[in-house]
Amino acid sequence: xxxxxxxxxxxxxxxxxxxxxxxxxxxxxxxxxxxxxxxxxxxxxxxxxxxxxxxxxxxxxxxxxxxxxxxxxxxxxxxxxxxxxxxxxxxxxxxxxxxxxxxxxxxxxxxxxxxxxxxxxxxxxxxxxxxxxxxxxxxxxxxxxxxxxxxxxxxxxxxxxxxxxxxxxxxxxxxxxxxxxxxxxxxxxxxxxxxxxxxxxxxxxxxxxxxxxxxxxxxxxxxxxxxxxxxxxxxxxxxxxxxxxxxxxxxxxxxxxxxxxxxxxxxxxxxxxxxxxxxxxxxxxxxxxxxxxxxxxxxxxxxxxxxxxxxxxxxxxxxxxxxxxxxxxxxxxxxxxxxxxxxxxxxxxxxxxxxxxxxxxxxxxxxxxxxxxxxxxxxx
Amino acid sequence: xxxxxxxxxxxxxxxxxxxxxxxxxxxxxxxxxxxxxxxxxxxxxxxxxxxxxxxxxxxxxxxxxxxxxxxxxxxxxxxxxxxxxxxxxxxxxxxxxxxxxxxxxxxxxxxxxxxxxxxxxxxxxxxxxxxxxxxxxxxxxxxxxxxxxxxxxxxxxxxxxxxxxxxxxxxxxxxxxxxxxxxxxxxxxxxxxxxxxxxxxxxxxxxxxxxxxxxxxxxxxxxxxxxxxxxxxxxxxxxxxxxxxxxxxxxxxxxxxxxxxxxxxxxxxxxxxxxxxxxxxxxxxxxxxxxxxxxxxxxxxxxxxxxxxxxxxxxxxxxxxxxxxxxxxxxxxxxxxxxxxxxxxxxxxxxxxxxxxxxxxxxxxxxxxxxxxxxxxxxxxxxxxxxxxxxxxxxxxxxxxxxxxxxxxxxxxxxxxxxxxxxxxxxxxxxxxxxxxxxxxxxxxxxxxxxxxxxxxxxxxxxxxxxxxxxxxxxxxxxxxxxxxxxxxxxxxxxxxxxxxxxxxxxxxxxxxxxxxxxxxxxxxxxxxx
Numbered sequence: 001x002x003x004x005x006x007x008x009x010x011x012x013x014x015x016x017x018x019x020x021x022x023x024x025x026x027x028x029x030x031x032x033x034x035x036x037x038x039x040x041x042x043x044x045x046x047x048x049x050x051x052x053x054x055x056x057x058x059x060x061x062x063x064x065x066x067x068x069x070x071x072x073x074x075x076x077x078x079x080x081x082x083x084x085x086x087x088x089x090x091x092x093x094x095x096x097x098x099x100x101x102x103x104x105x106x107x108x109x110x111x112x113x114x115x116x117x118x119x120x121x122x123x124x125x126x127x128x129x130x131x132x133x134x135x136x137x138x139x140x141x142x143x144x145x146x147x148x149x150x151x152x153x154x155x156x157x158x159x160x161x162x163x164x165x166x167x168x169x170x171x172x173x174x175x176x177x178x179x180x181x182x183x184x185x186x187x188x189x190x191x192x193x194x195x196x197x198x199x200x201x202x203x204x205x206x207x208x209x210x211x212x213x214x215x216x217x218x219x220x221x222x223x224x225x226x227x228x229x230x231x232x233x234x235x236x237x238x239x240x241x242x243x244x245x246x247x248x249x250x251x252x253x254x255x256x257x258x259x260x261x262x263x264x265x266x267x268x269x270x271x272x273x274x275x276x277x278x279x280x281x282x283x284x285x286x287x288x289x290x291x292x293x294x295x296x297x298x299x300x301x302x303x304x305x306x307x308x309x310x311x312x313x314x315x316x317x318x319x320x321x322x323x324x325x326x327x328x329x330x331x332x333x334x335x336x337x338x339x340x341x342x343x344x345x346x347x348x349x350x351x352x353x354x355x356x357x358x359x360x361x362x363x364x365x366x367x368x369x370x371x372x373x374x375x376x377x378x379x380x
Numbered sequence: 381x382x383x384x385x386x387x388x389x390x391x392x393x394x395x396x397x398x399x400x401x402x403x404x405x406x407x408x409x410x411x412x413x414x415x416x417x418x419x420x421x422x423x424x425x426x427x428x429x430x431x432x433x434x435x436x437x438x439x440x441x442x443x444x445x446x447x448x449x450x451x452x453x454x455x456x457x458x459x460x461x462x463x464x465x466x467x468x469x470x471x472x473x474x475x476x477x478x479x480x481x482x483x484x485x486x487x488x489x490x491x492x493x494x495x496x497x498x499x500x501x502x503x504x505x506x507x508x509x510x511x512x513x514x515x516x517x518x519x520x521x522x523x524x525x526x527x528x529x530x531x532x533x534x535x536x537x538x539x540x541x542x543x544x545x546x547x548x549x550x551x552x553x554x555x556x557x558x559x560x561x562x563x564x565x566x567x568x569x570x571x572x573x574x575x576x577x578x579x580x581x582x583x584x585x586x587x588x589x590x591x592x593x594x595x596x597x598x599x600x601x602x603x604x605x606x607x608x609x610x611x612x613x614x615x616x617x618x619x620x621x622x623x624x625x626x627x628x629x630x631x632x633x634x635x636x637x638x639x640x641x642x643x644x645x646x647x648x649x650x651x652x653x654x655x656x657x658x659x660x661x662x663x664x665x666x667x668x669x670x671x672x673x674x675x676x677x678x679x680x681x682x683x684x685x686x687x688x689x690x691x692x693x694x695x696x697x698x699x700x701x702x703x704x705x706x707x708x709x710x711x712x713x714x715x716x717x718x719x720x721x722x723x724x725x726x727x728x729x730x731x732x733x734x735x736x737x738x739x740x741x742x743x744x745x746x747x748x749x750x751x752x753x754x755x756x757x758x759x760x761x762x763x764x765x766x767x768x769x770x771x772x773x774x775x776x777x778x779x780x781x782x783x784x785x786x787x788x789x790x791x792x793x794x795x796x797x798x799x800x801x802x803x804x805x806x807x808x809x810x811x812x813x814x815x816x817x818x819x820x821x822x823x824x825x826x827x828x829x830x831x832x833x834x835x836x837x838x839x840x841x842x843x844x845x846x847x848x849x850x851x852x853x854x855x856x857x858x859x860x861x862x863x864x865x866x867x868x869x870x871x872x873x874x875x876x877x878x879x880x881x882x883x884x885x886x887x888x889x890x891x892x893x894x895x896x897x898x899x900x901x902x903x904x905x906x907x908x909x910x
Contacts, residue, residue, distance in 0.1 A: 072864075074863040074864070075863065076863065080878055081874060081878070082699075082878055082880065085699075100864075101862075101863040101864025102863060102864060103861070103862070103863035103864070104874065105858075109606055112606060112612070113768075116612075116768060116769075116772055117772065117779070117780070119772075119776065120772055120776040120779050120780075122779070122780040122862065122863065123863065208604070209604055242594075243594075244594075245591070245877060246877065246878065248878045248879040248880075249879055252492070252879050253492055256491070256492035256497070257491060257492070258489065258490065258491040258492035259491075372419075375419070375424070378424075378427075380594065380596065
């Protein structure tokens with residue numbers, strides 16, 4: 001093990017030196033440009049116009065030969081790192097010459113960075129855990145259109161307008177519970193049961209910085225209206241729901257018996273179950289007149305002006321390939337969007353559930369109002 | 381001596397470099413739409429303000445109480461084992477508060493923590509335990525990792541304080557308690573206010589611990605704003621207010637420091653007699669042991685156990701030792717080179733400022749020196765925000781390079797370098813430099829051949845301080861790091877944030893050990909170890 005680290009360490013040093021050289025060169029270049037009368041920002045503008053002229057839907061498949069795709073591939077991911085890592089490892093096994101550089105953060109933190117970087121793009125690929133952020137960014141013209149190989153098999157509602165983004169996997173908002181603490185007959189059947197005082201202080205959920213939670217609130221605003229959503233959030237806070245930064249904390253807390261119920265994406269239940277906890281899952285709001293399951297999809301897009309388009313395209317192709325989709329299904333219990341890829345054993349198929357119908361474009365246009373709402377009610 | 385124009389220009393440029401992010405954030409805050417101000421005023425602002433101030437007051441008082449009592453017990457009493465305690469009480473400075481928080485949270489988390497679960501398995505039913513979450517938890521844990529500032533400064537003061545002052549009070553019939561409160565503590569005041577100031581400013585800047593323990597302050601709210609709506613004006617507004625708050629505290633300290641002067645004659649110094657604790661020996665010993673355990677022994681032991689578990693767990697191992705930019709070696713390397721670079725740059729930049737302030741004291745040089753110390757008052761998240769906006773707009777080729785991270789470290793920790801360089805220069809007699817000039821050396825030659833070699837130990841101390849504090853800097857690194865550039869602090873935060881404590885532990889342990897090294901160098905220098 002020592003030898004491996006030492007080796008990577010030296011590789012890193014060499015890499016750093018290379019980077020330093022490049023940096024010095026770029027600095028010099030910029031100084032020359034500045035000295036010749038062009039402000040440094042002109043460099044960025046030039047690049048931007050270049051991209052505009054060469055843009056347009058490129059359906060042309062990237063190079064067939066994986067070895068010929070090389071260089072750094074910068075991925076901004078709103079999916080937490082442990083959940084995307086296996087997929088990246090598999091991609092790297094296929095494209096050994098690509099050096100993946102990952103920046104993980106919350107969807108909107110990275111979205112902010114992408115907007116900030118429009119004139120000076122840093123990322124090649126953006127991955128999020130829901131569709132509203134990626135659709136908002138598409139409207140901000142952050143992305144480069146691309147139709148990945150196999151996109152024609154993905155259900156059209158999971159493809160962005162003008163091929164700006166591609167859906168990857170579906171996930172469902174569910175309630176997980178600790179079987180040691182909650183008996184079958186007292187289970188909540190609806191998201192709105194979570195405001196029942198009998199659960200006071202017994203519920204964990206993710207807070208306002210979490211992409212999936214933001215998306216759920218955006219969906220609810222569309223389904224039941226601003227007023228009712230606000231009322232629901234106030235009631236959750238009044239019911240002393242504990243809001244964590246992410247869902248891993250939620251599932252672990254419910255698994256450990258710290259809380260009886262947790263509001264999570266479905267796969268957190270399966271991950272916790274796999275760790276040996278005695279937990280159960282509720283697919284809420286299935287009754288007549290209820291809103292149905294709130295679903296969303298992870299998605300990916302290519303950043304306009306990114307430095308490594310071939311690698312970015314190869315990566316998107318990989319994400320919706322049978323192998324990539326299988327990894328999401330197997331490693332993370334998600335619902336693949338590519339038809340024919342089997343669910344992981346034990347995962348409840350979605351057929352037969354009432355699913356809430358949410359208009360992605362409308363929700364993304366209203367996303368600011370969702371942030372306003374969360375801020376107004378003081379969601380932690 | 382007339383002021384050297386080259387030096388004045390150099391120092392002025394340094395001050396400009398330091399001031400730009402500060403000025404820029406104020407401009408952005410003022411330029412924010414009235415809507416952003418209004419929304420904040422109506423909703424969050426007052427809550428955030430009271431939350432933040434409450435925590436500052438609680439932790440500062442907690443740190444004063446703990447720091448002074450620990451210093452008194454180890455310097456002025458016959459406490460058993462005080463030599464080793466003296467050292468152990470200072471070491472928590474090497475433990476970033478968020479790492480301490482992670483450990484205490486894992487141990488004490490209500491119902492889910494190790495201790496509550498253990499108690500439940502012993503007693504067969506849940507036993508209520510104190511929660512590390514929320515205001516009291518945050519105040520407690522931050523106190524545990526902040527008191528060493530006060531402890532070190534008051535410990536030094538206790539050591540150098542004249543015995544005769546206290547003896548005089550006793551002769552005039554004061555009880556030991558009255559002497560402590562009426563003579564000793566007031567004489568310690570300069571050290572105490574300096575310590576309290578460091579604590580208060582650190583709390584304002586604190587992000588990791590409060591976010592972890594779910595207590596919202598300005599710093600964490602700015603972070604939340606940055607990961608919320610696509611609009612940075614609200615974050616700028618909050619940053620502007622936060623910096624204003626910090627400047628008020630900094631100014632308050634200057635005022636307090638300025639009012640009182642204590643003069644001691646060096647010649648008649650002798651150590652104060654030790655207080656015998658008698659029947660208080662055991663309780664006092666247990667108290668100190670408790671503080672040392674909670675702030676040093678327990679976190680260290682837990683991290684060690686987790687690290688060993690991680691090394692025994694093949695899954696954790698593969699996560700830890702990936703190849704390329706995601707390998708453990710690369711985090712270590714990134715941490716070390718970026719903080720070392722920051723230390724070298726900060727010390728180099730502090731030189732003209734310190735030279736000007738010490739060798740050519742004037743209103744101008746004092747102003748420059750003060751300006752270079754505002755870094756104390758600008759929390760990491762604010763520096764990061766202003767650098768993101770500034771660099772991307774004006775120096776786009778620098779954007780998203782590790783160098784921006786280094787610049788943030790330099791800006792944030794410059795004050796330590798300036799103070800260290802100034803104190804080193806103060807101890808060097810100008811006559812040496814004058815002699816060198818008389819012998820025909822130019823001022824630059826004098827600087828390189830005479831001044832620098834002589835003040836090198838002082839510069840090294842300043843550099844160590846910058847290294848130590850940059851190594852644990854979290855919010856600036858999180859916001860500014862380019863993709864693929866992770867440091868130990870970031871890895872600890874990401875892994876622990878996902879609840880993967882085993883994976884986080886080796887990085888956390890290494891971070892603590894890497895901080896302990898320069899810290900022991902500094903402590904030895906200050907003669908805490910004898």
